Amino acid sequence: MHIAPLSPDDPSELGGYELLGRIGQGGMGQVYLGESPGGEPAAVKVIKPSIVDSETRLRFAQEVEILKTIWGARIAALLDADPEADPPWLATEYVEGLDLSRHVASHGPLDALLTASLGATLAEALATVHKQGLLHRDLKPANVLLGPNGPKVIDFGLAVFAESSVSLTAANTVVGTPSCMPPEQANGEKPLTPAIDVYALGAVLLFTSTGHAPYRADNIHLLFHQVVDASIAPDLSRAPEELVSLLTAMLAHRPQDRPALDDVIRRCRALIEARGLKVAQARRRLTNFTAAPAHVLDDLLAVDRPATPRSTARARAGAAEAPGGRGEPEALAPEAAQQEAGFRPDRQEPEPPHAPPMPPAPVPRPTDPRLLFARIDTPTPPPAGTTMDEAAVKPDLIQPSSRPAGRSGGGRSSAPRRSLRHSAQARITAQRLREAYAANSPF
Structure with a gap:
């Protein structure tokens, strides 16, 4: 997830949360990456001061009250809020990873199996809601955020209680996202039913598997016309054949013709099991494929965020506690993605005393260039005075995930330790990083 630096007009702290950077924005507010005094990351949503009035405060307070009632493993949890503050803010669980829109834009649509797994997951989350x-x-x-523990649903700012006709918006005003909006919502009908979320989920799954929405138009007026016109069928081009029947039913024009969420889950399970997998296995594949590598927040903000006494002390503490002064190793890249590319990185183990040096094992080059960055972000130019070798070869990228017995974070081992900088895997990693950096460098 991209984190932009704070601007001079941004607050540095809200409700006890230290604000570290910007992670998103919308028509009503800004979302920051925050950190609690105990070190818990959070997504802190703030209403823009320019639009704070009695109505926006009331809508914001409604969102807070709704979030207090929502629970579920696939829902980003509310941590704290103060709708009466100036400016009003709320803090929710921070999910490290891209949203579904950015993931598809960067990596392309998902196949039918992973789309069905996402469908079962999100349908279950919506059923809980x-x-x-x-x-x-x-x-x-x-x-839809694709986190390290699976997808999570966010932003219940427009959520309403089922069967409720009460609205805080002006008469004849339609709120929502037109590309995923069902006809009855676009027409402003009240009351709305759970079928509107079934339609929206169908639009999300269509986008997941094809990269496009059910309807596309050059302007919003034509888009609304296509959505509400029963004679215009949604565009299912490029949708996997196994999903066409389900998507057609979920995107039905009439609410009563759409399946219930339990039926959506059942049909997604049937597709997964027809591939010889259990649902839990498909979920793990989905998470391995879509989750971003684990990051330390200081590393994410090292380029954009100016050093502060708190961040400097935290960095020094982490360096003192980590082996070799480099911090804990990052999580390994998804095994499924590595196997599909034919790439299995060798683990480095310490050599026994007086053992002859082992020849470097041949490592096949991955066929998918994205695997060059399976455990790192897009490379950035190294600091002045640093060579590409020093910037690219990081011990925490190539250390084994488990340490040998008898070696602690700051202790020494009687067995001689090879220099990770000059190991075979380090040289291979450095060469790939140099090549990838050269290929993507603007100069």
Whole structure:
């Protein structure tokens, strides 16, 4: 996830959360990456001061009250909020990873199996929300975060209680995202039913598997016309054959013709099991394929964020506690993606005393260039005075995930330790990083 630096006009702290950078923005507010006094990361949403009035405060307070009632493993949890503050803010669980929209834009659509796994996961999440008497009303690819523990749904700012005709918006005003909006919502019908979230989920799954929405137009007026016109069928071009029937039913024009969420889950399970997998196995494949590598927040913000006494002390503490002064090794890249590319990095183990040096094992080059960055972000130019070798070869990228017995974070081992800088795997990693950096460098 991209984190932009704070601007001079941004607050540095809200409600006890230290703000570290910008992670998103919308029409009503800004979202920051924050950190609690105990070190817990959070997504801190703030209403823009220019639009704070009694109505926006009321809508914001409604969002907070709704978030207090929502629970579920696939829902980003509310941590804290103060709708009466100046400016009003709320903090939710921070999910490290791209949203579905950015992932598809960067890596392309998912195949039928992974799309079905996502469908079963999100349908179950929405079913949990509906059981609590709520409707999301604004499910879209940008509101699905692909975290290290699986997808999570965010942004319940437009959520309403099911069967409720009460609205804080002006009469004849339609709120939501047109590309994922069902006809009855686009027409401003009240009350809305759970079928609106089924339609939106169908639009999300269509985008996941094809990269496009059910309807596309050059302007919003034509788009609304296509959505509400029953004679214009949604565009299912490029959708996997196994998903066409399900997507057609979920995107039905009439709410009563759409399947219930339990039926969506059942049909997604049937597709997965027809491939010889269990649902949990497909979920793990989805997470391995879509999750971003684990990051330390200081590393994410090292380029953009100016050093502060707190961050400097935290960095020094981490360097003192980590082996070799470099911090804990990052999580390994997804094994499934490595196997598909034919790449299995060798683990480095310490050599026994007086053992002859082992010849470097041949490592096949991955066929997927994205695997060059399976455990790192897009390379950035190294600091002045640093060579590409020094910038690229990091011990925490090539250390084994488990340490040998008898070696602690700061202790010494009687066995001689090879220099990771000059190991075979380090040279291979450095060469790939240099080549990838040269290929993507603007100069």
